Amino acid sequence: MELHTFLGQARRCLLSSVARRRARLINSHPLISFTFDDFPKSALATGGAILKHTGVSGTYYTAGGLMGTTTELGPMFDQADLEILLEAGHELGSHTFSHVSARRMPLSGYYKEVLKGQQELARYGKGTVGLNFSYPFGHVTIRAKRRLSNMAPSCRSIHPGLNGPTVDLNLLRSNSLYGGVERLSFAQALIDENARQRTWLIFYTHDVQQHPSAYGCTPDFFEKVVRFAADSDAQIVTVAHALNQISPSEDGMFAAQFRPRSG
Numbered sequence: 001m002e003l004h005t006f007l008g009q010a011r012r013c014l015l016s017s018v019a020r021r022r023a024r025l026i027n028s029h030p031l032i033s034f035t036f037d038d039f040p041k042s043a044l045a046t047g048g049a050i051l052k053h054t055g056v057s058g059t060y061y062t063a064g065g066l067m068g069t070t071t072e073l074g075p076m077f078d079q080a081d082l083e084i085l086l087e088a089g090h091e092l093g094s095h096t097f098s099h100v101s102a103r104r105m106p107l108s109g110y111y112k113e114v115l116k117g118q119q120e121l122a123r124y125g126k127g128t129v130g131l132n133f134s135y136p137f138g139h140v141t142i143r144a145k146r147r148l149s150n151m152a153p154s155c156r157s158i159h160p161g162l163n164g165p166t167v168d169l170n171l172l173r174s175n176s177l178y179g180g181v182e183r184l185s186f187a188q189a190l191i192d193e194n195a196r197q198r199t200w201l202i203f204y205t206h207d208v209q210q211h212p213s214a215y216g217c218t219p220d221f222f223e224k225v226v227r228f229a230a231d232s233d234a235q236i237v238t239v240a241h242a243l244n245q246i247s248p249s250e251d252g253m254f255a256a257q258f259r260p261r262s263g
Contacts (some may be wrong), residue, residue, distance in 0.1 A: 005127035012159050019146040030234040031200040032191065034226065035156065035174065037095060037134060037174050038066060039072040040207040042216070044081055046088075048079055050223045052088055054154040056236040059091040060157070061134040063099040064120035073207040073216060082124040091238035093132040093154065094118050102144040106133040110144055117171040132156070132203075132239045145170050153243055157204065162190075164199035167246065172239075174202035177225060180218045187225045195233050200242055 025031075034051060036043040039062045053057050066076045077085075086092060097117040102110050118131050131152060135144075138158030150154050154169045161173040175190055177183075187203070194201035203225070207216030229236055237245075 015140050015142065015145065015157075016159065016162060016168065016248045017144065017170060018142050021149050022158060022166055023169055023246040023248065024166050025164040025245060026247050027164075027198065027200070027235075030131055030194045030198045030232070031237050031242050031245065032194065032232075032234045032236050033202045033242055034177075034198070034229075034236070035093070035134070035202060035239065036134070037136075037204055038063055038071070038073060038099065039077040039081070039095075039217075040071070040077045040216070041077055041081060042073075042129060042175060042207045042209045043205070044077065044085055046219050047086070047222055048088060048090060049185045049203070050208075050219065050226055051090075051236075054226050054230050054236070056226075056261070057088070057090045057238050059093050059132065060085055061093040061095040061132075062117075062121060063095040063097060063136065064117055065098040066218055073213050078258050079124075082121075083149040087235065090125065091119055091132070091240050093122055093156075093239065094136060095134055096136055101139040102135060102141045103139045107141075107143045111147055111151075114148065118151075132243075135202070140171065146218045154239060156204070156239065158204065162194055162197060162199040162201055164197070165186070167200065169243075173258050174204045177203050177205040177217045177222060179212070181224060182220045184221060184228075188228055191225075191232050191234065193231055 003104035068078050069076045094114040094117045124260050132154045133152035149170055154172055155193050156172040156174055159173050160175050163173050190201055205217050207213050208219055208222050
């Protein structure tokens with residue numbers, strides 16, 4: 001095993017073992033959530049359209065400071081996209097304001113970025129309460145993980161795996177949908193395993209376009225994964241609605257004010 005792989009696994013193991021906010025799934029069916037980070041326009045125009053055609057919704061972790069810019073993911077969202085997203089029934093989540101790494105700045109600065117991200121999105125959503133969060137770049141520190149416990153109902157990582165029957169709301173596991181149909185068997189295997197264990201499977205990607213970035217996927221691949229998920233026994237839900245299917249935290253830290261709103 002290469003050193004960087006070993007160190008990465010050791011870091012994930014450590015982060016998974018501390019500052020946990022544990023809750024238990026009480027779902028009757030396996031759950032699947034499709035999430036998007038940063039919010040390039042194609043994630044809604046193409047990815048969101050595929051989800052809505054199937055009759056389901058996704059979760060969009062949005063960094064407000066990226067509004068109206070163009071990145072390696074392509075053109076990013078604008079104000080009209082935020083309004084379309086909410087009208088279509090998708091979930092708006094938080095991703096800091098400037099898309100910053102928890103590993104590359106002091107905790108006080110990171111806290112301000114998370115708070116500013118929530119406040120900016122509150123203008124378009126239903127208030128700062130109930131905004132689920134994902135860590136930009138998947139970068140997590142023990143201090144950031146602990147600090148965000150009282151700032152968001154859940155915090156999603158990029159640590160692979162399934163969530164449940166006990167979940168860590170400070171470090172939800174998720175699995176990338178990158179590339180094209182050559183990775184379809186991998187995604188299908190995850191969906192099958194999630195069905196067997198009756199757990200919660202979260203997928204994430206960024207752009208959804210014919211020639212995706214290194215962090216996105218093709219429309220054909222995304223559509224096939226969504227279709228396979230829909231044909232399984234799973235319920236496809238947003239992160240907010242998945243949180244409606246957990247019991248109160250074993251640590252007593254999933255406060256009533258974090259209960260996600262329906263709709």
